[in-house]
Amino acid sequence: MINILLVCDDITKTDKFHKIFNKKPYNFSILANEKFIADTISIEVPDIIIVDENAANIKNLIKIVKDKCENTIIIFYISGNKVDKELVKYANAFITCDMSEDIILSTININLRMKNSLDMLSNSNKDLADSLYRLNALYSTSSQFAGTLDKSKLIQYMIEGMDKALSFSLTCTLSLCTNEEPVLILNSLYELSDELITALKLRTILNYNSLFEGKQAPLDLNAENLKVVKQVKYPASRFTFTLFQYDNMFAPISLGDNFFGCIEIFKEASFTSEDSTCFQTIAQQVSLPLKSATLYQEIIETNAKLEKLERLKSEFISIVSHELRTPLTSIKNSLDILMSGRCFDITPSADKFLSMAMRNVQRLSGIINDLLDLSKIEAGKMDFNFAPTNVNTVIEYVKSALSEVAKSKGLNLITDEKENLPEITADAQRLEQVLTNLVSNAIKFTPENKTIRISSSMISSKDIKINEYFKDSIKLDDGDYVEVCVEDEGIGIAEKDLLHAFDKFAQIENSLSRKAGGTGLGLPIAKQLLEAHHGAIWCDSELNKGSKFYFVIPVVKELVQINVAG
Amino acid sequence: MKKILIVDDEQDIVESLKFVLEAADFTCYCAYNGEDGLRLAKEIIPDLIILDVMMPKINGYKISRLLKYDAKYKNIPILMVTARSQEEDKLIGEETGADEYITKPFELDEVVKKVEEYLK
Numbered sequence: 001m002i003n004i005l006l007v008c009d010d011i012t013k014t015d016k017f018h019k020i021f022n023k024k025p026y027n028f029s030i031l032a033n034e035k036f037i038a039d040t041i042s043i044e045v046p047d048i049i050i051v052d053e054n055a056a057n058i059k060n061l062i063k064i065v066k067d068k069c070e071n072t073i074i075i076f077y078i079s080g081n082k083v084d085k086e087l088v089k090y091a092n093a094f095i096t097c098d099m100s101e102d103i104i105l106s107t108i109n110i111n112l113r114m115k116n117s118l119d120m121l122s123n124s125n126k127d128l129a130d131s132l133y134r135l136n137a138l139y140s141t142s143s144q145f146a147g148t149l150d151k152s153k154l155i156q157y158m159i160e161g162m163d164k165a166l167s168f169s170l171t172c173t174l175s176l177c178t179n180e181e182p183v184l185i186l187n188s189l190y191e192l193s194d195e196l197i198t199a200l201k202l203r204t205i206l207n208y209n210s211l212f213e214g215k216q217a218p219l220d221l222n223a224e225n226l227k228v229v230k231q232v233k234y235p236a237s238r239f240t241f242t243l244f245q246y247d248n249m250f251a252p253i254s255l256g257d258n259f260f261g262c263i264e265i266f267k268e269a270s271f272t273s274e275d276s277t278c279f280q281t282i283a284q285q286v287s288l289p290l291k292s293a294t295l296y297q298e299i300i301e302t303n304a305k306l307e308k309l310e311r312l313k314s315e316f317i318s319i320v321s322h323e324l325r326t327p328l329t330s331i332k333n334s335l336d337i338l339m340s341g342r343c344f345d346i347t348p349s350a351d352k353f354l355s356m357a358m359r360n361v362q363r364l365s366g367i368i369n370d371l372l373d374l375s376k377i378e379a380g381k382m383d384f385n386f387a388p389t390n391v392n393t394v395i396e397y398v399k400s401a402l403s404e405v406a407k408s409k410g411l412n413l414i415t416d417e418k419e420n421l422p423e424i425t426a427d428a429q430r431l432e433q434v435l436t437n438l439v440s441n442a443i444k445f446t447p448e449n450k451t452i453r454i455s456s457s458m459i460s461s462k463d464i465k466i467n468e469y470f471k472d473s474i475k476l477d478d479g480d481y482v483e484v485c486v487e488d489e490g491i492g493i494a495e496k497d498l499l500h501a502f503d504k505f506a507q508i509e510n511s512l513s514r515k516a517g518g519t520g521l522g523l524p525i526a527k528q529l530l531e532a533h534h535g536a537i538w539c540d541s542e543l544n545k546g547s548k549f550y551f552v553i554p555v556v557k558e559l560v561q562i563n564v565a566g
Numbered sequence: 567m568k569k570i571l572i573v574d575d576e577q578d579i580v581e582s583l584k585f586v587l588e589a590a591d592f593t594c595y596c597a598y599n600g601e602d603g604l605r606l607a608k609e610i611i612p613d614l615i616i617l618d619v620m621m622p623k624i625n626g627y628k629i630s631r632l633l634k635y636d637a638k639y640k641n642i643p644i645l646m647v648t649a650r651s652q653e654e655d656k657l658i659g660e661e662t663g664a665d666e667y668i669t670k671p672f673e674l675d676e677v678v679k680k681v682e683e684y685l686k
Contacts, residue, residue, distance in 0.1 A: 322620070325649040326576050329671040333582030336674045342589060365671050 600624030634663030
């Protein structure tokens with residue numbers, strides 16, 4: 001039916017229109033007093049309103065019509081050819097008193113067709129705006145999903161997203177992932193009675209069980225172990241059981257084998273197919289970040305476990321070292337006394353075996369010291385006495401300490417120190433430890449009549465050449481460094497072993513070097529000590545030609561406190 | 567003859583120290599726990615004390631502190647013997663007043679040399 005309203009108090013005019021429109025498909029009504037216009041159009045929105053030019057208060061009337069029903073066609077009924085300019089502004093068309101019935105009908109029909117087109121356009125626009133709004137809601141929700149690894153927040157964002165996109169009356173979200181216990185989160189427009197909550201709980205449990213029909217559910221859910229969290233928007237009003245007559249949608253929140261929960265949503269108006277798509281999309285979208293969050297949590301837990309293990313390991317090493325050291329001291333002391341010949345005369349063969357025992361006691365004690373050092377550094381408990389240090393002094397000390405050993409092996413130990421090296425901030429004793437280790441290694445692995453060379457130099461970070469094996473693992477700040485190089489003509493290191501040269505116990509794999517003695521901890525300790533100095537260590541080597549071990553320590557112009565790990 | 571007090575709960579270590587020190591013409595007194603060590607120190611007033619750190623009842627640091635802050639005993643040199651354990655690390659840095667630290671395992675001859683230096 002086409003609703004036509006005539007605003008006119010002139011009976012002759014109303015009669016004329018009555019004749020024309022009092023038939024199908026028109027639903028014709030007349031308003032004689034324009035004061036009641038607001039009430040009239042609120043009861044039934046007219047498709048077309050015909051206003052007599054002589055009607056009182058025309059402007060006010062038009063304003064009300066435009067406000068209340070903007071798509072209504074306004075046609076003025078005029079007596080002559082002269083038209084009020086004010087009326088032209090609002091008019092969709094005019095009918096004059098001399099028009100025949102046919103012309104009036106055709107004018108009306110043209111305008112009706114136009115109105116239909118406009119209505120369609122307006123509806124499409126509205127749909128488009130709706131889709132856009134929903135798309136925006138989806139977009140902002142998925143951005144929120146990407147921004148957090150907190151499961152409770154993810155569930156909250158999901159519910160907020162549903163509200164934005166679907167404006168629900170109530171959502172029942174069963175979450176198995178945010179707490180130790182399963183939680184039913186009720187987001188409701190209005191207050192829920194206890195009975196209704198119980199009913200919703202049972203309904204959720206039924207929904208949940210239906211998801212795992214014939215299969216083992218991840219959790220046995222019952223009304224007792226299901227905790228309820230309630231969020232009510234307008235607590236002044238209440239939902240009744242008619243809620244269950246509302247339109248509803250249901251979706252599980254899961255990804256592969258991971259089940260996080262499920263969601264049911266209620267709305268008084270019915271859901272469209274777009275609503276359903278949107279609902280499913282959000283429920284699916286939240287699964288992936290929930291999975292990431294689960295993995296993230298597992299990583300954190302694993303890390304905590306690893307850290308604890310690491311600490312236990314350090315403590316264990318420390319305790320064991322202490323327990324080993326004490327009996328070792330007794331053995332060593334006894335050997336000392338026996339070897340001094342104070343108890344009896346030493347035969348050559350007795351001396352041989354006593355020396356053997358002594359050598360191995362010393363070796364064992366070296367291993368224990370190394371283990372203890374390493375566990376201390378790794379636990380961040382190593383104390384350093386940082387002070388301005390001249391590297392050349394350290395080199396001289398190590399040379400004098402080891403030149404005898406080198407000589408006894410028929411090796412030539414030489415130094416090549418750069419003069420006027422700047423001082424570095426370092427623990428001189430630890431540097432000696434590093435350099436002693438490098439030179440001892442060189443002595444161990446170099447055959448007779450060859451040369452071992454210790455050199456020092458000053459170098460800028462951009463000129464430091466680190467070979468490709470170590471490049472990636474070494475990060476140095478820009479600036480000047482003091483570089484020390486220990487070069488030998490020994491057995492060298494095979495290419496495949498080079499990368500592991502600084503790994504703990506790397507030497508154990510190598511039977512040749514095992515014969516030479518040592519713990520395999522010297523280089524990893526050196527590496528850690530240098531890292532504590534903000535420096536680095538690496539090596540170049542060629543099998544059967546020799547090795548070059550380099551280490552660098554930054555030259556700090558102003559003496560600042562270096563923070564040691566731990 | 568100079569008197570030396572050796573305090574260590576490890577009897578074998580006490581034994582070997584006693585052997586070399588007696589060979590170097592010192593008179594040795596031995597204690598196998600902190601309590602006895604402290605009592606003996608006050609009783610015999612030795613010329614030097616060799617003191618282990620980790621001992622039951624009273625540890626070496628405590629004994630050292632008690633003696634070094636007492637005018638009667640503060641001039642007795644104390645050689646502290648340490649096994650560098652974690653518990654000891656926690657105590658390091660406390661002001662104990664010990665004159666010398668010796669790390670286990672140590673050279674017996676070194677200890678004798680040090681003792682002779684202090685008692686010259």
